[in-house]
Structures are given as C-alpha cells and as structure tokens.
Amino acid sequence: MQRRPPRLLPLLSAALLAGTSLQAQPSQSADCESCFRDLYEELVETNTTLSSGDCTLASERMSSRLQAAGYPGADVRVVVPEKFPKQGNLVARLSGTDASLPAVLLLAHIDTVEAKRSDWARDPFVLVEENGYLYARGAIDDKAMAAAFVDALIRLRKEGFRPRRTVKLALTCGEETDSFFNGVQYLLATEPETLQAGWVVNEGGKGQLDERGQPVSFGIQTGEKVYQDFKLVTTSPGGHSARPTEDNAIDRLAAALVRVGSYKFPVNLTPVSQEFFRRAAFLYPGRTGADMAAIGAGTADEATYERIGKVDRLWNALLRTTCISTRIDGGHAKNAQPQHVEANINCRILPGEPVESIRARLEALIADPKVSLSLSDAPGPQSAAPPLTPQILRPVEEIVAEMWPGVPVIPTLSTGATDGRFLNAAGIATYGISGVFVDPDGNGVHGLDERVRVKSLMDARVFLYRLVKAYAAGRAGTPSPLPH
Numbered sequence: 001m002q003r004r005p006p007r008l009l010p011l012l013s014a015a016l017l018a019g020t021s022l023q024a025q026p027s028q029s030a031d032c033e034s035c036f037r038d039l040y041e042e043l044v045e046t047n048t049t050l051s052s053g054d055c056t057l058a059s060e061r062m063s064s065r066l067q068a069a070g071y072p073g074a075d076v077r078v079v080v081p082e083k084f085p086k087q088g089n090l091v092a093r094l095s096g097t098d099a100s101l102p103a104v105l106l107l108a109h110i111d112t113v114e115a116k117r118s119d120w121a122r123d124p125f126v127l128v129e130e131n132g133y134l135y136a137r138g139a140i141d142d143k144a145m146a147a148a149f150v151d152a153l154i155r156l157r158k159e160g161f162r163p164r165r166t167v168k169l170a171l172t173c174g175e176e177t178d179s180f181f182n183g184v185q186y187l188l189a190t191e192p193e194t195l196q197a198g199w200v201v202n203e204g205g206k207g208q209l210d211e212r213g214q215p216v217s218f219g220i221q222t223g224e225k226v227y228q229d230f231k232l233v234t235t236s237p238g239g240h241s242a243r244p245t246e247d248n249a250i251d252r253l254a255a256a257l258v259r260v261g262s263y264k265f266p267v268n269l270t271p272v273s274q275e276f277f278r279r280a281a282f283l284y285p286g287r288t289g290a291d292m293a294a295i296g297a298g299t300a301d302e303a304t305y306e307r308i309g310k311v312d313r314l315w316n317a318l319l320r321t322t323c324i325s326t327r328i329d330g331g332h333a334k335n336a337q338p339q340h341v342e343a344n345i346n347c348r349i350l351p352g353e354p355v356e357s358i359r360a361r362l363e364a365l366i367a368d369p370k371v372s373l374s375l376s377d378a379p380g381p382q383s384a385a386p387p388l389t390p391q392i393l394r395p396v397e398e399i400v401a402e403m404w405p406g407v408p409v410i411p412t413l414s415t416g417a418t419d420g421r422f423l424n425a426a427g428i429a430t431y432g433i434s435g436v437f438v439d440p441d442g443n444g445v446h447g448l449d450e451r452v453r454v455k456s457l458m459d460a461r462v463f464l465y466r467l468v469k470a471y472a473a474g475r476a477g478t479p480s481p482l483p484h
Helices: 011-018 033-044 055-068 143-159 183-190 249-261 271-283 286-297 302-311 313-319 355-366 390-403 420-425 454-472
Strands: 076-079 089-094 104-109 128-130 133-135 167-172 199-202 207-209 215-224 226-235 322-330 340-349 372-375 409-414 430-432 451-453
Touching: 033 055, 033 143, 033 454, 055 076, 055 089, 055 143, 055 167, 076 183, 089 143, 089 183, 104 143, 104 454, 133 454, 143 167, 143 454, 167 183, 167 454, 183 420, 199 420, 199 454, 215 271, 215 390, 215 420, 226 249, 226 355, 249 322, 249 340, 249 355, 271 286, 271 313, 271 409, 286 302, 302 313, 340 355, 355 372, 390 409, 390 454, 420 430, 451 454
Parallel strands: 104 167, 104 199, 199 430, 215 409
Antiparallel strands: 076 089, 089 167, 128 133, 133 451, 207 215, 215 430, 226 340, 226 372, 322 340
C-alpha cells in the first residue's frame, strides 16, 4: 500500500505572502499534472459526508485555488445557506466575449455518501494509491469530475484563453441527501442566474472498460427516469391466530403485490434508448446484436424486446417503466391475525409518462377496493429527455475518436437519478459526460473501497479540459437534432 506524500500548498496565502499578483503569469505552465493531483487529493480528503463532513470547507478550498490562478473575487463565490452552514456551494465563471451565446455550465456535486472506517480496507478519507488505482470515498462520485472542472478553469486562465461562450461552474452540496438539502434546488430558488445556461455538463455518463481494462464504449447520459414510491395499505379486524378468518390482511396485500410483480409495463422506446441500441449493436455478436440493431432501426417485435430484456436487466429498464415491491410491514404479534399491513412499491418511470397514469395502472392491477394506494411522496421533477444535438455531440465524438480510437460514443437514459433532473425540469438541458472509464464491477461507487484507475482519472482530466475548451469556443445558433 502506497500513499502519495502530501504536496498541498495554501496557494492563495502563498501568493499573498510573496507579494505576487494573482493575475495569471504567461510564463507559468498551464498543464501542471502534479498540480491537478494535489487539487484532487485536497478535495477528496476533505470529508463532505452529511454526518461529519463540510461542503463549505471543500468549496472554500476550491475557491482559493481558482483565485490563486487569477480569478477575481467577483467571479468566484461560495454560497452558504443561512440554515445550512456546512452545505456551501461554489459558483464561478469565466466570462465569454460574445454575450449572444448562452453559457455552458459545468456541474458536479462535492458531497459524498457515508463511509464507515471499520468496513473499509483503507481509511476512506485518505487518498491511497495502490496497484494503479486511487482509493477513497468520492474518488469517482463525484470529486473526480469536480476536480477536473476546477483544473480546467485554472488551465484556461493561465493560458490566457478568451472564450466566446461564458463558462460557468457550480460545485454543489446535497446530491446524495437531497431530502435534507440540495444545492441545485437552493440555487435555482435563490440565485437562478448562477445556473442559467444553454446546456449543462454533469455526472452520469461514463466510459465502460472490459475485464482487461480496455475501453469498450463512451456513454453520454441524456435524460433520467423519474423516481416514485407508492404506499399500499390494508386493514382487517384481526383476532386470535387459532381462529383464522378468510379476511387476512397479509394474504390480501400479498395477492395484490403478486399481481403487480407479474406485470410488465409496455415498451416505450424513447429516442435516446433507440439510439443507444442502434449504436451499441455492433459490440454484441449473434442474436443479441441483431436484436439490438432491430430495436435501433425501429423494426423490433415483442419477441425481440422480450429477448433483449432477459439478456441485461438494465436494457429492460431502458425499454419500459418498472415497478417492484421493495418493503413490507405488517402484523402486531406472532399469535394474532394481522390488523394492519403496508408495503412500498418503487417505480422508475420513463420520461414523458405521467405519474398519475402509473398510479392508475397500479390501482387497476391491485384490483381490490380494500387495498388503498397512495403516493408516498409528492412527484419529483419531471421532464422529457433533452435532444442530443450536433452542438453537444460532435465535440465529444471528435475528442473521443482522438483519445480512444474506435470506441463508440453511445447515448443512454439514466435509470437512476442525478441533480440533472432538477435542471432539466427547469428547462436547462443537462447531459452526463464525465469522461471517466469504470470497471465492469462499478469501482465501489456508493459501496466499499471506492476507487478509480489512475489512468482513467488522468484521461478524464484531459478529456474534460478539451471538451470545455471546445464548447467555450462554440458557434452561434442552435443546430437541429440528430436524425435517428
């Protein structure tokens, strides 16, 4: 086990003590890989969990680095909600020369899920390099992207780059625990101008590696499914278990859950999913590849969809809304008939399908007036997937072709959730383009011993820098959507 010696310096303080200007010096090397490693290490080792972390501290540290690179204080701010002093968010900007062009927003969350030291093989809040990997909580999700964005803005400033399009940055807190606080929602409500943009580059899309560590595909997340929980409740008079009646609340609810569980929502092939299958078909030989090509061409029948859904459960989720039972609670004693039973059904709903229509379908499947069905929470933000235009896609394809020749760029619909759902619902098109390639096992994201390959991290740094620069130099006008 090897930990890289710390090289972190209080950059802003050092500049002030030395009496040097905070303006970028042309003689400085903009492409400083060791500087990025230090920045990344500092961000990762700043604990930002809800239980014991501090997003405000992480934001302040990244703010200091941007100001040390020459960004004026007016262009770099840490926004701290009055009621949430540790949930600070960093907002920054590199102003463009053409005010008619909408800005591009770089969005990354700096909070992480919890990590218990006794469960990990290594301290989750100390960055450890071992066997070509960097281990720590947040090593990928989402501090790799956050660090790369800060690094890109620093490099552009040091180069003296003058973008046509304004580049905005938002490092936000609360993506993992949005029921407590969410930085994107807070900024939309209090300072919407900080997030207003023509489009957003966010987490979600990622590259896939095979078992040998070779790149297979490069993903762009375009749209997200809607998360919705439903609560089922039924009651009965109960009584002694030695004198059972036909009115058993557990049996009644179980029968309803079986009916829901055996139902498959109809296929609803979105443009994003159709493009996913079209572009990914050549990666799979035989019947699977042929079936994917048929879906991509719009010629698939129900048997094709059924086969594809069984090959990969994620592919099934791309094709239809899914609802499953996730919790059940009932009864009050082992020797008594149950008086109250309830269950949770979790649905992941395709963009464009109203929550109310899913509720109505579940009610029809339950088909029992004695089982009540209600929404566990108010519906979350809903929006259609944003169109994947040439303006968004072509720079990605060009850079990927140069960095990873032969690797296809494949758009995909997220079956999970990111902060992009809030921005898409606010009319700000958001795409997941991280540039990070991950192993088939997911690299421990949200789990134990989260890790990223050193090569994947450094490649993502280069990719995002090049992508930001390409977008910032963009052309006026809005291209039409790609044909399918």
